[in-house]
Amino acid sequence: MKCPYCSAPDSKVVNSRPSDDGASIRRRRECLRCARRFTTYERAQLEPLMVVKRGGLREAFNPDKLLRGLTLATEKRPVDPEALRAFAYGFEDEVGASELPSEEIGRRAMTFLRPLDDVAYIRFASVYRDFDSLERFIEEIRGLKDRGEG
Structure with a gap:
């Protein structure tokens, strides 16, 4: 996952949990270059809107x-x-x-x-x-x- 702050290509997952609605996974990530944290959401996509x-x-x-x-x-x-x-x-x-x-x-x-x-x-x-x-x-x-x- 590319860092939104420094565009480094690598980050590590610090925490994963289901989102409030249960339809996606919320992941806290930390950039391996600048050490800043950011959140990503992962969900299944069946047919795009x-x-x-x-x-x-x-x-x-x-x-x-x-x-x-x-x-x-x-x-x-x-x-x-x-x-x-x-x-x-x-x-x-x-x-x-x-x-x-x-x-x-x-x-x-x-x-x-x-x-x-x-x-x-x-x-x-x-x-x-x-x-x-x-x-x-x-x-x-x-x-x-x-x-x-x-």
Whole structure:
């Protein structure tokens, strides 16, 4: 397993246990070069969830890509990184479909973020909905306030 910090190719498993949902194995690893620790999840993949992009292109769902987007949206916000990880890595199991439009993934991510943090929600929405002006930000914020969420 390649280290996410220094890209060294070797690490050792320090601890292994089933994840909370029992569908994967959580492994704590330690890099043999920089000695930093990181977590990986291992699970059986029977049939990958296919994501249908806006242009019609299909690609396999990548939880790391979803986690990266959620992490960017919640940067410097009081949101538990483990909650983000659990959502991203549990997403495929929760969907129960073999194919999903990318827009639906974005909608579900926004629904997940909304009760956690308004700022993170707006950050994610600005990318997902491709805000192109200050007015779009203001409109979305007003929508939150009108729903009594802001």
